[in-house]
Amino acid sequence: MADGMEQERLAAAVAKNRKVVLRGYIERVPREDDMELVDGGAVELRVPEGVGGGPTVLVKNLYLSCDPYMRGRMQDFIHGSYIPPFKPGSPIEGFGVGRVVHSTHPGFGAGDVVAGMTGWEDYSLITEPEQLRKIEPSDIPLSYHLGLLGMPGFTAYVGFYEICSPKKGEFVFISAASGAVGQIVGQLAKMHGCYVVGSAGSNQKVELLKEKFGFHAAFNYKEEPDLTAALKRYFPEGIDIYFENVGGPMLDAVLLNMRTHGRIAVCGMVSQLGVTSHVGIHNLFSLISKRIDMKGFIQSDYHHLFPQFVDDITKHYRDGKIVYVEDLSVGLESGPAAFVGLFSGRNVGKQVVCVSED
Ligand SMILES: NC(=O)c1ccc[n+]([C@@H]2O[C@H](COP(=O)([O-])OP(=O)(O)OC[C@H]3O[C@@H](n4cnc5c(N)ncnc54)[C@H](OP(=O)(O)O)[C@@H]3O)[C@@H](O)[C@H]2O)c1
Numbered sequence: 001m002a003d004g005m006e007q008e009r010l011a012a013a014v015a016k017n018r019k020v021v022l023r024g025y026i027e028r029v030p031r032e033d034d035m036e037l038v039d040g041g042a043v044e045l046r047v048p049e050g051v052g053g054g055p056t057v058l059v060k061n062l063y064l065s066c067d068p069y070m071r072g073r074m075q076d077f078i079h080g081s082y083i084p085p086f087k088p089g090s091p092i093e094g095f096g097v098g099r100v101v102h103s104t105h106p107g108f109g110a111g112d113v114v115a116g117m118t119g120w121e122d123y124s125l126i127t128e129p130e131q132l133r134k135i136e137p138s139d140i141p142l143s144y145h146l147g148l149l150g151m152p153g154f155t156a157y158v159g160f161y162e163i164c165s166p167k168k169g170e171f172v173f174i175s176a177a178s179g180a181v182g183q184i185v186g187q188l189a190k191m192h193g194c195y196v197v198g199s200a201g202s203n204q205k206v207e208l209l210k211e212k213f214g215f216h217a218a219f220n221y222k223e224e225p226d227l228t229a230a231l232k233r234y235f236p237e238g239i240d241i242y243f244e245n246v247g248g249p250m251l252d253a254v255l256l257n258m259r260t261h262g263r264i265a266v267c268g269m270v271s272q273l274g275v276t277s278h279v280g281i282h283n284l285f286s287l288i289s290k291r292i293d294m295k296g297f298i299q300s301d302y303h304h305l306f307p308q309f310v311d312d313i314t315k316h317y318r319d320g321k322i323v324y325v326e327d328l329s330v331g332l333e334s335g336p337a338a339f340v341g342l343f344s345g346r347n348v349g350k351q352v353v354c355v356s357e358d
Contacts, residue, residue: 013045019091020120020335025076029274029343034074035092035336043123046102052127055105059098059114059124062358064332065146066339066351067180070094071273082298091119092335095151097135097142098124099358105129113137115145120335122355140317147350148317148324149310152180155267155299157309160188163265163297164241168193171235173254176245176270177218178205178325180350184313185243186215187322194241197234199250201345208348212323227253241265247272248279255283255292264294273343325349 017040026034047056072078073086073093086092096118100108108114108129116132118124126132135145147153159181160166172189174182177198186209189196198209199221209218217234224230231239231253238259244251247269254264272278287294316322327347329338335353342351 014042015045015123017041017043017122018332020332021091022074022086022088024088025085026074026274027276030071030074030340032336032340035339037333037336040091040121045123047104047125051125054127055103055129057103057105057108057114057126057129057132058101059096059118059126060101061096061098061118061120061122061124061332061355062113063097063143063146064118064120064335064353064355065095065150066335066342066347066353067094067151068268068270068273068342070339071343091121091124092339093117093119095146096124097145103129108132108134113142115150120332120353122332140314143326143328143352143354144324146352147180147326148184148322149313151299152350153184153313154302154306154309156181156184156188157313158299158302158305159243159265159267159297160185160192162302162305163295164243164263165293166192166194166241170194170240171237171259172196172241172243173231173235173239173257174198174243174245175221175250176200176268177215178208178213178349179245179347180326181267182243182245183209183213183325183349184322186213187316189241190214190216191316191321205345205348208325212325221250228256231257238262243267244269246270252279252281252283255281255286258286258290258292260290262290262292264292266294266296270343327351328354330354 019038019040020035047058076085097115100112113135114132172194174185176182178200186196186198196215197217198215201222206218206220209215239257240259240262242254242264244266245268248271326349332355338351338353341347
């Protein structure tokens with residue numbers, strides 16, 4: 001709690017706040033001009049009296065995460081959606097890392113670094129501080145708490161260990177393999193003793209998969225006229241585990257290349273986000289003939305495993321067994337372009353926006 005003088009100092013301090021807002025709902029692949037940087041006026045660098053109806057934390061945003069699922073929140077209604085839409089005119093919400101400026105919650109104090117749901121703006125008032133987690137100072141870059149040690153890393157961890165039921169020596173295929181999730185799945189699978197192949201959308205990403213992440217093989221799906229034949233080449237004996245990130249024609253081709261009793265972890269279908277006419281899947285009969293277990297999952301259902309995930313992945317990172325590549329764009333104003341780049345594959349590694357370094 002600030003004393004009288006400190007309260008006066010905080011009351012006097014103000015800063016400029018900028019926001020990236022959604023202009024209106026869309027029903028297609030997002031474009032940069034669907035979002036707009038607006039002047040949010042001046043913000044007092046303290047939690048206003050009575051705001052939020054309970055303990056509240058004011059954070060200065062340092063890093064913001066660009067994640068494909070955010071596209072779903074740009075539409076006012078999606079059948080079966082598990083997360084509410086954004087509010088047009090309000091800042092985009094997403095995972096972020098920030099520094100606490102002022103707090104009325106006993107668990108957080110000025111200067112603490114936290115990760116959690118925040119807004120695409122310079123300063124955010126967090127009215128549900130229980131969702132924040134404190135980040136202790138360490139050798140790990142702060143932005144990694146949005147990727148390697150954040151939601152995408154956790155998705156890779158639970159998707160691989162909880163959904164794929166991996167066994168040593170199995171054949172694993174990962175699509176969008178160089179991205180935030182895929183790069184970690186591949187490294188975990190390799191550590192587990194699996195044979196790992198990834199697909200990605202450029203030759204630069206293919207090199208990254210083989211040279212940096214140690215995949216056994218990788219290919220550029222955009223240069224393969226026949227995905228079924230390409231997979232047959234990389235997996236002459238078939239695929240035991242498919243970590244699905246893209247959907248569409250890739251899923252169809254994989255179904256024909258699965259082995260009996262294979263597993264498909266349906267993590268995401270980025271190729272189908274914002275597409276109005278979805279690509280039909282023709283080869284689902286393989287699920288029966290090959291007794292394939294195909295299961296969708298949402299990482300947040302496994303939150304009880306988060307502490308174990310942080311311990312395991314931190315150790316692997318410090319032991320040099322896992323490396324991580326991120327794509328940092330600089331400045332809040334770069335957020336819209338960085339976000340829409342996810343849907344054309346412009347990002348190389350985990351896409352993060354650096355708003356401020358201190
Ligand atoms: N289930 C969960 O709890 C959960 C949690 C997090 C993420 N996810 C899902 O996991 C997947 C990967 O997410 P991420 O954060 O790791 O994203 P990311 O791979 O870092 O970025 C998206 C990538 O998807 C690829 N892509 C975009 N449009 C495509 C298209 N039409 N066809 C094929 N590939 C396309 C691009 O890579 P290329 O250049 O290789 O094409 C792009 O770089 C997404 O589907 C996401 O929705 C699910």
